[in-house]
Amino acid sequence: MTSNTRVVVIGAGLAGVRLARRLGELGTPALLVGEEEHPPYNRVLLADVLAGRYPPEVISLPAPERLMRARVTRIDRAGRELHCSDGSVIAYGTLVLATGSNPLLPPLRGLLAPGRTELPEGVHAFRTMDDCLRLAGAVREGVRAVVIGGGLLGVSAARALAARGTQVVLAQQAERLMERQLDPGASALVRRHLTALGVEVHTETRVRGVRTRAGAVRSVEMADGYSLDTDLVVPACGVLPRVGLAREAGLAVGSGVLVDDELRTSDPDIRAIGDCAQHAGTVYGLAAPALEQAGVLAELLAGGAGDRTRRYSGTRSLTRLTLAGRDVLDLAAFGEPDPRPGDDVVRLADATRGTYRRVVVRKDRLVGGVLVGDLGTVGDLARAWEGAEPLPTGGAPLLHLLTNDGGS
16 A cells, blocks of 8 residues: 555554454555554453453454554654654554553552552553453452442453452442443342352442552552452443543544544544544443444545545444353343333343343333343344334333344
8 A cells, every 4th residue: 555545543452453354355454553462352351361261362353464563652643654662653644543441540549659650569450451361360269359340340350250269349339230231120130140159249338548568459448437358459440541642643632532423533634433432422432332433434444535425423332241150140231221201111020030121111212221131132122222213002012022032
């Protein structure tokens, strides 16, 4: 490719790899630049590696044809060049930022000493393969761990640690686990599942600080003054889009790098996708939107300036999670799990089978749902929600959607 048409993608995660591979299939080879030493991998499955369910190589992604390992330190927009930490310079015609996100570290007393960036020994972020391998090397039967945060990542980390024989305490500030995705009934089932695995779950509780001795964590201090002795602390409080390169290059940045419906930043030669991108006010931070953005952008870039047929209009994504243990618990959530005044709620629960299904209908449209246990209906329900089509009148069609086990 000539220098004025060369596509360079920064970030070898799900979004970057999907984009580079799809561009290659469309006859527009791209150079993928990733800073991790490991081959590209599916970050969604890191908890399964930590749990010992998969070895690291199983979650590797098919690498694109052109992959370069380097850490980009500066974007020279005027010269259309990337400057790397090893001194190398990469020219680009079109640049795509797929830089992902960093773990959000809570403002806990004792977590970081003034002027220091290194966490105390025993405190482990859980975002990269290196994070996963370091944490896996620290766990063994009887080790005590505190996971801070009861969202999707915290629940996954707690389950994985428990599977390795660790004594786990999960501390969640909100009143229930996974409060952004699940309603109270579904959250209670997740809590029951974790408890059966040996996880000690505390909700409506806040961690105030960590205490160390000789540079290593020894306990966590709760807001009520109670102290928990621990060997490991895993902050799982969310992520922050990686926008440092974009901001330093003068691109428009909000919570993420601002992009339009063609995933173009404030510089027409630079695009952004995945966890680092903010489209129409939303930073998704999920795999499904990142993959959809990559697919749309590949067709836009391969089609050339005259292709105006594709646009990214947002993603209506469904969250799925499998909690493995002595029993496997599958769950799925989509849309708005909490009803507004005037909404209709349909709920089916089977305590014997451990299944729970609840959907929210607004006027004549399905706007959200939560399913735990048997997910045979999730396919039909998700399609009805994604299509935003009016539901047939009467309760029988919706009841059929909830009870039809052939929809997955």
